[in-house]
Amino acid sequence: MENMIPTRGEQMAALRRASMAAAPPILRGGFRPFFLGGAVWAVVALALWLCVLAGQITIPTAFDALAWHRHEMLFGFVGAVIAGFLLTAIPNWTGRLPIAGAPLASLFGLWLAGRQAVLFSAALGPAVAGLIDVGFYLVLAGVAAREVIEANNRNVPIVGMVLLFGIANGLDHFAAAGILIDPALPWQMAVALVTLLISLIGGRIVPSFTRNWLAKRGDTQGLPGQPSKLDLAAIGLTALALLAWIAAPSGWLPAALLTIASAAQLTRLARWKGWKTVRNPLVLILHIGYAWVPIGLALLAAAQLGAHLPQSAAVHALTAGAMGTMILAVMTRASLGHTGHELRAGPATSVIYLLVTVGAVLRVAAPLSAVDYRTGMEIAALCWLGSFLLFIFTYGPILFAPRLGERS
Structure with a gap:
């Protein structure tokens, strides 16, 4: 009889299957909302930036205009795609079912809240905006770490790089508040980390x-080798x-x-x-x-x-x-x-x-x-x-x- 009692892992797997089955298609995989949301934000953020350059609007953010542009293209747009890729790759790395349904919607909602919080941070307050924005990366890193650690997977360093990316995000909020001595440090960290992710994963x-x-085409002469x-x-x-x-x-x-x-x-x-x-x-x-x-x-x-x-x-x-x-x-x-x-x-x-x-x-x-x-x-x-x-x-x-x- 004891063998008939489902383990915690089996219970979690059953819950994820049920969540995926009940979820609308857009919430059945991390790549769906985050790839689409990242692409939409890339268009919106660049369009707003072009309007700022043309002198047509003023963005209600605590960041200066150029700093906001850098922040949103790196920590908003690129960050969303990193999240979509990570949540999609982890099931392939670990063999575990993907995060879907309400948990995925909550994570995407936190990213979206971060975009709005930064955009309207002049009124909302830099501290609150920073907590929401950085909170997304802390939650994402925590979710990813749980998945790869429980599966004893080798990709823990990639999760660590996502956490460092979130730390760079937090430093950028300090820079916007005038607390950080070198305001270039956060975006330089972000550029370096994403370049390394491209080098690692692209490789x-x-x-x-x-x-x-x-x-597949039958060209087997000198195929690219393993790393x-x-x-x-x-x-x-x-x-x-x-x-x-x-x-x-x-x-x-x-x-x-x-x-x-x-x-x-x-x-x-x-x-x-x-x-x-x-x-x-x-x-x-x-x-x-x-x-x-x-x-x-x-x-x-x-x-x-x-x-x-x-x-x-x-x-x-x-x-x-x-x-x-x-x-x-x-x-x-x-x-x-x-x-x-x-x-x-x-x-x-x-x-x-x-x-x-x-x-x-x-x-x-x-x-x-x-x-x-x-x-x-x-x-x-x-x-x-x-x-x-x-x-x-x-x-x-x-x-x-x-x-x-x-x-x-």
């Missing part, structure tokens, strides 16, 4: 998806270089480390044979997105040496380039794969990739005087808005609908 998925697609010591060295060098960048405003040492890290990342990328994937946009865009990592590191190195190159160009190579492109690459692929659709980039998806790539190139090129600054910035912004608007209209119906073959 798994880019060669894996490339290898699978090439093997090696070179990959670990590239990640370690990138972490060390970014730490030096944060610690030192300029100098030969961070420049040298950034240059070496860039070369290591470029070597790593070349081993994945991205040129063989030109016939498959879903795979090719992963290589294009990852290419922005060595480009961004190299530009940062040049800026550190006092070259005629603004640091903003280097930072946007990592943000608009690496983050923006990899985010759309992952969101489109995961949205198709996890809803039972064919892994194929239709015309709309190909246009999404084109727009985000053109936008990133122009955003980096404009401060370098490679194109007319104002024209380049305006077209870059329109391309960014267009790419995420097209994602919303193309993938929104997919994310709201049940998985193919599944009842609503």
Whole structure:
């Protein structure tokens, strides 16, 4: 009789199955609300920023306008996508059922409350806004930690990086309040952490998806191999270089480390044979997105040496380039794969990739005087808005609908 009593794990699994069955499709997986919400917020936040630049509105936030723009693109938009990816990847890592239904709705609601709290923090109060905003990352890290620790999974360091991202968020609130001595520290930490996440996770998925697609086509010559010591060295060098960048405003040492890290990342990328994937946009865009990592590191190195190159160009190579492109690459692929659709980039998806790539190139090129600054910035912004608007209209119906073959 004792063996018939369900264990705590079995009880939790039963509750999650019931929650998933009762939930609307949009709440049956973390990627659904967070990918869609992140894309919507990317459009809204950038549109508000453009209106601020045009002098049409004043944002009722305790942050200054530029600080709010940085905060919301990093901790709002990018943070939402990180949450969606993490909540979707954890079941694959652990074999546990995904968080869905009311718990997922509560987590998404906390993220959404954070966006509103920061936007209206002048009236709400910086302290309250900070508690709500940072609270989302503390809860997310706690949920993720519980899942991977109970499954004895190796991805605890990734959860730790999410917690550090939340700490950087909190420091940004201190900076907005004038408490932090170096207001650049929080956003530099955030850029470094997300770049490392791309390096770590991208280093798994880019060669894996490339290898699978090439093997499926019968191209088995020199397939991308499993992660090696070179990959670990590239990640370690990138972490060390970014730490030096944060610690030192300029100098030969961070420049040298950034240059070496860039070369290591470029070597790593070349081993994945991205040129063989030109016939498959879903795979090719992963290589294009990852290419922005060595480009961004190299530009940062040049800026550190006092070259005629603004640091903003280097930072946007990592943000608009690496983050923006990899985010759309992952969101489109995961949205198709996890809803039972064919892994194929239709015309709309190909246009999404084109727009985000053109936008990133122009955003980096404009401060370098490679194109007319104002024209380049305006077209870059329109391309960014267009790419995420097209994602919303193309993938929104997919994310709201049940998985193919599944009842609503």
